[in-house]
Structure formats: structure tokens, C-alpha cells
Amino acid sequence: MTTTHLIEQIHKKQSFLCIGLDVDLNKIPKHLLNEEDPIFAFNKAIIDATHHLCVAYKPNTAFYEAYGIRGWKALEKTINYLNENNPEIYTIADAKRGDIDNTSTMYAKAFFEDLGFDSVTVAPYMGKDSVEPFLAFEDKHTILLALTSNQGAFDFQTKTVNGVELYKQVLETSKSWRNSENLMYVVGATKAEYFADIRKIIPDSFLLVPGVGAQGGNLQEVCKFGMNDSIGLLINSSRGIIYASQGDDFTQAAASKAEELQVQMKEELQRYSS
Amino acid sequence: MTTTHLIEQIHKKQSFLCIGLDVDLNKIPKHLLNEEDPIFAFNKAIIDATHHLCVAYKPNTAFYEAYGIRGWKALEKTINYLNENNPEIYTIADAKRGDIDNTSTMYAKAFFEDLGFDSVTVAPYMGKDSVEPFLAFEDKHTILLALTSNQGAFDFQTKTVNGVELYKQVLETSKSWRNSENLMYVVGATKAEYFADIRKIIPDSFLLVPGVGAQGGNLQEVCKFGMNDSIGLLINSSRGIIYASQGDDFTQAAASKAEELQVQMKEELQRYSS
Numbered sequence: 001m002t003t004t005h006l007i008e009q010i011h012k013k014q015s016f017l018c019i020g021l022d023v024d025l026n027k028i029p030k031h032l033l034n035e036e037d038p039i040f041a042f043n044k045a046i047i048d049a050t051h052h053l054c055v056a057y058k059p060n061t062a063f064y065e066a067y068g069i070r071g072w073k074a075l076e077k078t079i080n081y082l083n084e085n086n087p088e089i090y091t092i093a094d095a096k097r098g099d100i101d102n103t104s105t106m107y108a109k110a111f112f113e114d115l116g117f118d119s120v121t122v123a124p125y126m127g128k129d130s131v132e133p134f135l136a137f138e139d140k141h142t143i144l145l146a147l148t149s150n151q152g153a154f155d156f157q158t159k160t161v162n163g164v165e166l167y168k169q170v171l172e173t174s175k176s177w178r179n180s181e182n183l184m185y186v187v188g189a190t191k192a193e194y195f196a197d198i199r200k201i202i203p204d205s206f207l208l209v210p211g212v213g214a215q216g217g218n219l220q221e222v223c224k225f226g227m228n229d230s231i232g233l234l235i236n237s238s239r240g241i242i243y244a245s246q247g248d249d250f251t252q253a254a255a256s257k258a259e260e261l262q263v264q265m266k267e268e269l270q271r272y273s274s
Numbered sequence: 275m276t277t278t279h280l281i282e283q284i285h286k287k288q289s290f291l292c293i294g295l296d297v298d299l300n301k302i303p304k305h306l307l308n309e310e311d312p313i314f315a316f317n318k319a320i321i322d323a324t325h326h327l328c329v330a331y332k333p334n335t336a337f338y339e340a341y342g343i344r345g346w347k348a349l350e351k352t353i354n355y356l357n358e359n360n361p362e363i364y365t366i367a368d369a370k371r372g373d374i375d376n377t378s379t380m381y382a383k384a385f386f387e388d389l390g391f392d393s394v395t396v397a398p399y400m401g402k403d404s405v406e407p408f409l410a411f412e413d414k415h416t417i418l419l420a421l422t423s424n425q426g427a428f429d430f431q432t433k434t435v436n437g438v439e440l441y442k443q444v445l446e447t448s449k450s451w452r453n454s455e456n457l458m459y460v461v462g463a464t465k466a467e468y469f470a471d472i473r474k475i476i477p478d479s480f481l482l483v484p485g486v487g488a489q490g491g492n493l494q495e496v497c498k499f500g501m502n503d504s505i506g507l508l509i510n511s512s513r514g515i516i517y518a519s520q521g522d523d524f525t526q527a528a529a530s531k532a533e534e535l536q537v538q539m540k541e542e543l544q545r546y547s548s
Contacts, residue, residue: 022377062377065384072346096373098397099336100424103296106336114342123372125399125419127426145399150374152401155447159435166435173429 001118009055010231014266018056020238022063029250039074049251051086053258058092079115093117104133112137124170135179149188149211171201189217195225213240223268275392283329288540292330294512296337303524313348323525325360327532332366353389367391378407386411398444409453423462423485445475463491469499487514497542
């Protein structure tokens with residue numbers, strides 16, 4: 001999916017919500033465990049109940065790999081279901097991959113070609129030749145980790161490198177990479193005050209923003225400092241939506257939580273479009 | 275597998291060779307493509323021909339994920355084959371994972387529990403709480419990327435953070451993490467002159483060293499600066515061994531290349547034990 005198409009969807013749905021499909025069999029409603037594929041059954045139910053409220057879904061691969069082949073099959077079924085039934089939805093493989101050049105190409109093939117995701121998250125530690133193989137794919141996005149939402153972000157990302165914080169160095173350096181127009185960035189909502197500085201370096205790029213809700217980030221603050229003329233934000237919520245209820249009403253509860261966010265997003269879109 | 279057991283195996287086999295199982299269907303002998311599972315058939319043949327010459331195998335997960343479920347099945351068969359037939363072999367999932375805490379736990383379960391690897395490579399960018407979930411597993415190692423063997427290593431890893439290069443900061447900081455005795459580190463052989471400094475920070479840890487051979491690293495230099503009283507080195511070779519021939523003689527050619535390295539390693543072990 002192109003960036004233009006994504007922006008159109010945001011305006012149409014008045015939402016820049018991304019829903020994280022991080023399925024833990026210990027947390028889904030018990031009755032689904034009797035299904036042939038409980039992970040996919042859960043995802044399908046969540047997607048059917050919420051797809052009109054969001055523009056993107058983001059399965060985190062860890063939750064699928066933990067269940068081995070069964071998990072990988074559920075991931076494949078989920079992305080196929082989305083691509084067949086909701087082709088207007090933007091899909092993100094939250095995989096945080098990255099390796100030397102020919103190896104990164106194999107990862108890119110896995111997520112872009114074999115599975116058919118629109119984008120994949122990538123870690124920057126190994127530098128240019130670990131990221132450019134992902135960027136080589138047309139109409140696909142590479143979402144580079146910049147400033148993550150966890151406590152460990154302060155271990156290295158915010159340390160000063162040659163006078164500037166490492167995550168800013170990552171933003172700045174990555175702009176010079178081949179096909180850098182295919183880059184988006186992960187920036188955690190828990191550090192909303194950083195968004196103003198970030199926008200000075202990458203004014204036009206889309207940001208994937210985890211950490212709203214469960215991790216304490218504030219939607220209004222993120223929009224104030226992070227939104228640009230093309231919106232430029234995808235706000236992710238995972239647990240806060242998909243585990244809103246573990247009872248029979250889990251789909252309604254998820255839709256209700258998603259709608260709460262969508263309504264807030266609509267307000268923000270109106271605030272900044274006027 | 276414990277570190278003590280690994281050291282015993284190194285002395286017994288007079289080898290600290292790790293063979294990278296990075297299977298690309300475009301590079302394996304053509305006749306294997308008729309097998310039901312060409313990837314596993316290739317790995318099994320390579321393992322059978324080389325296991326007496328090395329102490330470890332390291333499948334890089336990218337090469338399996340690129341083939342989807344078929345690839346993941348081949349990875350599962352490969353690790354099961356190793357654990358059943360060669361339990362004395364140390365196994366490394368070269369996955370370069372890392373995510374926020376509960377998510378890293380899922381990755382750790384995937385590689386340590388579901389697949390049964392002895393170790394997994396992890397990227398440090400997300401800091402302490404992205405790595406500690408891996409370290410929590412007893413008798414398992416977490417192999418942290420420090421200084422990688424690719425050109426992109428100079429983009430961020432060697433940049434100066436608070437007066438010290440980022441990769442040294444990673445080494446130093448990681449020593450304070452819970453169960454840090456379960457850490458090993460990736461240090462590329464292409465930068466042998468860095469090993470002396472690295473040993474000042476982590477004198478006792480094992481280092482997984484890619485980049486000997488195909489990428490230009492020198493075994494003798496790495497041993498001179500990197501070896502410690504417990505050997506402390508696992509030298510990886512992938513393409514130089516497994517693709518030594520694409521003909522019917524591929525197993526003999528692989529064994530021959532592995533033996534060349536093993537003989538050199540034996541010399542190094544004798545040099546530094548005398």
C-alpha cells in the first residue's frame with residue numbers, strides 16, 4: 001500500500017488507529033480454545049469487530065513464533081484474511097528484524113513476498129546495509145525503531161552520540177539511505193515531549209506510535225507535537241483493545257475500546273485540520 | 275548446554291568452529307530439490323559430514339522464514355535432528371530478536387522451549403528489559419550483538435557515546451543486567467584489532483565471531499587478541515563451508531573446508547595452551 005492510500009484511509013475513517021494483534025492463549029476467552037485454530041479464530045473475531053474503526057493491524061511475530069508452526073500458520077491465515085477481506089487495511093509485521101545484507105533480503109522476502117505484509121519493523125543497530133534491503137521493495141514500508149516505549153530505551157537510545165542522542169542520529173543517518181522515502185519510524189508515546197525535536201529531523205515521515213493507553217502515553221500530547229500536514233501518525237494499541245474483556249463479549253468490548261480511541265482521533269483530526 | 279560442557283567439547287574436538295546453516299534453495303545442489311524437504315535434506319547431509327569437526331551449528335532464521343511454513347518446519351526438523359543425534363553439539367538460533375519485556379519472553383519461549391535451542395542472538399537497541407527475559411532461562415545463553423561484521427557496524431556501533439564507542443557501552447552496560455553470566459557477544463572477525471579492548475571489558479565471556487573467511491577476517495588475529503583461559507571463542511563460517519561445492523561432492527567439500535579451519539584451530543589451541 002502506498003503512503004497516499006494510507007492517508008486517504010485515515011481521512012475516510014477519521015482514524016489513525018493501529019490495533020496490535022498480540023495473541024496470548026492465556027489471555028483470550030476460554031471458549032476459543034476449543035477452536036481448531038484459536039489464535040486465528042481470535043484474530044478473525046477482533047478484525048471483524050474493529051476493522052471499521054482502525055486503518056492498520058500489527059501482529060507482533062513473537063506471539064506467533066512462541067507457538068511454533070501452529071503460530072506461524074495462524075499468522076499466515078491472519079494476513080491472508082486481512083488481504084482478502086479488508087484490502088484497504090494497512091498491515092504491519094512487528095518483527096524487529098535486521099541482519100547483514102543478503103540475510104535482511106531473506107527477511108524482506110519473508111514478510112513482503114511470502115506473507116504479503118505492507119510493512120515490517122526493523123532494528124537499526126546493524127546500520128545501513130541491514131536496512132536498505134528492506135527499502136528496496138516498492139510500495140512497502142520499513143518501520144525503523146527510533147525511540148521505543150520501554151524503560152530500556154534509556155539504556156542506549158537516549159545516550160548522546162557525537163553530541164546528539166542515538167535515536168536522533170538514527171533518524172538523521174537513515175535519511176541518506178537508498179529509498180529512504182520508504183521509511184517510517186517507531187516512536188513511543190510515553191515520551192511525547194520528544195516529538196517536537198523528532199519532527200525537526202523527519203517532518204514528513206509517518207511515525208508508528210506504541211505506548212498509548214496501557215503504557216501511559218497521552219494521545220493529545222502525541223498529536224500536538226507529532227502530527228504533520230499528512231497526519232503522519234499511526235497510533236497503536238494492543239492489550240488495551242484486544243483484551244478489554246475475556247468473556248463472551250470480548251468482540252464488543254474490543255470494538256468499544258477501539259471506538260473510544262477513534263472518537264478521540266476524530267477530534268484531533270478536526271482540531272488540526274481547522 | 276552449560277558453558278562448562280561447551281568448553282569440554284572444544285578441548286575434546288580441538289575445534290571451536292560453528293557452522294552457519296544459512297540454506298538458500300538457489301545455492302544447494304540441484305538434485306536435492308527433488309527431496310520432499312530440500313532444506314532439511316541439505317542440513318542433514320551437512321551435519322552428518324561435519325559434526326565431528328565443529329562444536330556448534332547456527333541456523334540463521336531469515337533463511338527459513340523466507341520459505342514460510344515450509345521453512346519453519348525445516349528449521350524445526352533441523353534442531354530436532356541435532357538434539358536427537360548430536361546432543362553434544364551447541365545450537366544457536368541466529369535470530370537477532372529483541373522487543374519489550376513480555377514480548378521478548380515470547381521470543382525466548384519460541385527458541386528455548388518450543389524449538390529447544392541452546393542460545394539465541396539478540397539485538398541490544400531496546401536495552402535492558404528487552405534482553406533480561408532471555409537471560410532468565412537457565413542453562414541457555416543469550417548472544418548479544420556488540421560489534422557486527424558488516425559495513426553498517428560503523429554507522430552506529432562504533433560511534434562515540436558519552437566518550438566511549440556504542441558497542442563498548444553495550445558490553446559494559448549489559449554486565450549489570452540480571453543473570454548476565456548467561457551472556458555471550460557477537461563480535462565480527464573483520465575488526466580483529468578491536469578484540470584487545472573488548473577483552474578488557476568482558477574478559478571471561480564467550481564471543482561468537484562471524485566474518486572469518488568469506489568476509490575477510492583472520493583466524494590467527496582473532497585468537498591472538500580474543501582467546502581467553504576458557505578459549506572464549508566460537509568462530510562461525512557459513513557460506514565458505516556449506517557452499518564449498520554445489521555438485522554431488524558437496525558434503526565432502528564442506529567437510530574438507532571445515533577440516534581446514536579445524537586444523538588451524540587445533541594449532542591455535544596448542545599455541546595458547548603451551
